[in-house]
Amino acid sequence: MLIRSLLALSLLLAGGIAPLAQAEVLIMPNGHPHAARLQDQPHRGMTMHQVLKRFGKPTQRIAPVDNPPITRWVYPHYTVYFEDRYVIHTVVHPGTRLTP
Numbered sequence: 001m002l003i004r005s006l007l008a009l010s011l012l013l014a015g016g017i018a019p020l021a022q023a024e025v026l027i028m029p030n031g032h033p034h035a036a037r038l039q040d041q042p043h044r045g046m047t048m049h050q051v052l053k054r055f056g057k058p059t060q061r062i063a064p065v066d067n068p069p070i071t072r073w074v075y076p077h078y079t080v081y082f083e084d085r086y087v088i089h090t091v092v093h094p095g096t097r098l099t100p
Contacts, residue, residue, distance in 0.1 A: 042080045046087045048073075051080060 042051045051073070058073035058080070065071075071082040077096045081089040 041078050041090045041092070042087045043090065044087055048082060048085045051087065 040055075042055060046054075048071075055075065058075050060074040062072040062074070068083050070088075073080045073082070076093075078090050078092050080087055081091070
């Protein structure tokens with residue numbers, strides 16, 4: 001009887017945890033659920049030097065904040081976020097037209 005109760009409890013708990021493992025689709029505030037389609041943008045892991053070489057100078061450089069330092073470089077269609085000297089995110093600006 002105890003084993004059957006433990007088995008039932010285990011199945012109940014496993015069923016309660018399973019929904020937490022499901023993935024979600026996030027729609028970003030800029031309204032582009034397929035923002036990854038913007039091919040010509042810096043990607044995670046690139047260095048500042050690589051970004052400068054491939055994409056040129058940003059229109060604005062925002063000074064590092066906090067520790068580790070987070071720096072922002074603003075380009076016409078996106079903003080690049082660096083941790084220390086490596087890209088961690090590129091965010092597409094609202095209204096940017098994406099190409100499939």
